[in-house]
Amino acid sequence: MAEAAAFYILAALILGFGVLVVTAKSAVHSVLFLVADFLCVAALYVTLQAEFLAVIQVMVYAGGIVVLYLFVVMLVNLKRPPDAQRDPRRLGRLGAVLAVAVMVELAAILAVGWSRPEGEAGALGPSNVAQVGRALYTDYLIPFELASILLLVAMIGAILLARREM
Amino acid sequence: MVETVIVPLIVILTVLFAVLTTVIFMVLLERKVQAWVQVRYGPMRVGYHGLLQTVADVLKLFLKEDITPARADRWLFTIAPLMALVPALIAFAVIPLSRDLTLFGLRFPGQVADVNVGLLYVVSVGTLGIYGIILGGWASNSKYPLLGSLRSSAQIISYEIAVTMTLVTVIVLSGTLSMTGIVHAQLDKGWWFGFMQPVAFFIYFVGGLAETNRLPFDLPEAEQELVAGFHTEYSGMRFAFFFLAEYTNMIVISAVATTLFLGGWLPPFPNVAWLGFLGVVPGWAWFMLKTFGFLYVFLWVRATFPRYRYDQLMRLGWKWLIPLSIANLVVTGLMKVLV
Numbered sequence: 442m443a444e445a446a447a448f449y450i451l452a453a454l455i456l457g458f459g460v461l462v463v464t465a466k467s468a469v470h471s472v473l474f475l476v477a478d479f480l481c482v483a484a485l486y487v488t489l490q491a492e493f494l495a496v497i498q499v500m501v502y503a504g505g506i507v508v509l510y511l512f513v514v515m516l517v518n519l520k521r522p523p524d525a526q527r528d529p530r531r532l533g534r535l536g537a538v539l540a541v542a543v544m545v546e547l548a549a550i551l552a553v554g555w556s557r558p559e560g561e562a563g564a565l566g567p568s569n570v571a572q573v574g575r576a577l578y579t580d581y582l583i584p585f586e587l588a589s590i591l592l593l594v595a596m597i598g599a600i601l602l603a604r605r606e607m
Numbered sequence: 608m609v610e611t612v613i614v615p616l617i618v619i620l621t622v623l624f625a626v627l628t629t630v631i632f633m634v635l636l637e638r639k640v641q642a643w644v645q646v647r648y649g650p651m652r653v654g655y656h657g658l659l660q661t662v663a664d665v666l667k668l669f670l671k672e673d674i675t676p677a678r679a680d681r682w683l684f685t686i687a688p689l690m691a692l693v694p695a696l697i698a699f700a701v702i703p704l705s706r707d708l709t710l711f712g713l714r715f716p717g718q719v720a721d722v723n724v725g726l727l728y729v730v731s732v733g734t735l736g737i738y739g740i741i742l743g744g745w746a747s748n749s750k751y752p753l754l755g756s757l758r759s760s761a762q763i764i765s766y767e768i769a770v771t772m773t774l775v776t777v778i779v780l781s782g783t784l785s786m787t788g789i790v791h792a793q794l795d796k797g798w799w800f801g802f803m804q805p806v807a808f809f810i811y812f813v814g815g816l817a818e819t820n821r822l823p824f825d826l827p828e829a830e831q832e833l834v835a836g837f838h839t840e841y842s843g844m845r846f847a848f849f850f851l852a853e854y855t856n857m858i859v860i861s862a863v864a865t866t867l868f869l870g871g872w873l874p875p876f877p878n879v880a881w882l883g884f885l886g887v888v889p890g891w892a893w894f895m896l897k898t899f900g901f902l903y904v905f906l907w908v909r910a911t912f913p914r915y916r917y918d919q920l921m922r923l924g925w926k927w928l929i930p931l932s933i934a935n936l937v938v939t940g941l942m943k944v945l946v
Contacts, residue, residue: 467680469680469683469742469745470682470683473683473738473742476738492722492723492724493724493727496724496727496728496731497727497731499731499732499734499735500727500730500731500734503731503734503735504731504733504734504735504737505734508734508737508738508741508760508764511738511741512741512760515741515745515753570723570724570784
């Protein structure tokens with residue numbers, strides 16, 4: 442009962458902050474609402490007894506990635522985008538395509554999720570750090586390593602691009 | 608009811624009270640230690656040898672006019688000090704201040720919450736503190752605060768890498784992420800991790816100085832260049848909140864260092880039989896003693912070292928501390944596998 446209440450309150454907060462991210466006038470404000478959103482998602486993980494994921498969520502997203510967003514938003518003046526790029530029809534079409542893509546994705550997740558028996562994720566014990574580590578380094582080793590190579594390539598690419606401008 | 612609500616509430620209030628009292632005395636001690644190093648008396652007028660000086664300062668800050676710059680972002684300008692203070696305070700939730708105590712037939716835990724990812728919690732909460740600094744500088748809509756906050760966040764992000772690497776070595780040694788578990792691991796090994804990991808201990812301390820923006824790394828508020836850094840435009844209570852956050856961060860760094868490297872609430876050499884009489888002193892007193900020892904070193908360093916130049920600071924962080932901490936981690940891992 443308490444768990445359900447916590448879930449609905451957190452879900453409402455997450456959606457509310459999500460709406461605020463989109464509607465906020467100032468870009469810095471939207472970034473901050475995004476942080477609040479991520480913190481609520483972390484709280485949601487805590488209610489699922491996945492403390493490790495919750496803490497990593499805060500560290501990586503709220504503490505790392507969004508700080509970079511904030512830097513970009515603060516240093517690049519976003520108040521007045523150039524007129525050449527302001528074509529409302531083009532933006533509208535792009536938005537429609539993205540919305541359809543997200544809908545298809547959600548439908549696919551639902552379709553797959555219904556067909557699978559429930560309770561697999563709930564089997565994690567209270568100390569799930571070791572379980573997460575074991576899963577990453579045995580069953581999902583190749584995706585894990587591929588992801589790390591992808592990040593490395595992105596980092597080297599960023600450094601190369603930055604150096605060329607110098 | 609008593610077990611689930613009242614006892615945790617008492618523990619939380621005790622920890623909060625202890626932290627805020629420590630801040631009050633740290634502000635006084637800072638001025639006193641500086642004065643002693645420079646062969647002066649320091650504050651002497653308010654109370655016995657200036658004991659009530661901080662109380663007078665706080666009253667003054669309460670009564671001062673609270674100014675918001677004309678073109679500042681009012682909303683962010685108001686919440687930025689809170690965003691700096693709250694992460695610093697909630698970090699204390701997982702730090703074990705004592706072993707579990709039994710008073711009046713009730714069992715009081717020595718920390719607010721024994722989370723199984725305690726150490727990661729401290730790190731992740733620490734990364735949130737940066738928002739207060741960045742937003743405080745940006746919302747002021749003034750050039751010195753903005754430059755100060757940029758410097759400050761660049762510095763904190765750089766040194767965080769080295770500090771987190773040293774924490775990983777501690778995790779490798781203890782095999783647990785729980786703060787209480789780390790203290791118990793030191794009891795089992797018979798050595799404080801400070802002795803087993805002197806390099807990590809040193810890097811953690813230097814990184815701690817940099818992350819709290821203390822001398823010799825107080826570039827964000829280098830007075831000659833930046834007036835007062837990110838809080839230049841702040842006054843009154845909002846300035847007091849930034850001040851409080853800075854001192855609370857120092858206490859967090861010291862308390863975490865005590866827990867990880869100096870055995871937390873353990874007495875010195877807990878496994879040596881003839882030193883058993885040291886166990887008479889309660890655990891929280893040892894914890895306080897060690898934490899204050901750390902805080903004293905912070906003040907001592909401030910009175911001794913000149914400030915680094917900005918490029919020297921970045922070179923030290925990226926070219927010395929980070930490679931050293933990674934090498935230390937590799938050696939620790941190899942030792943763990945081989946021995």
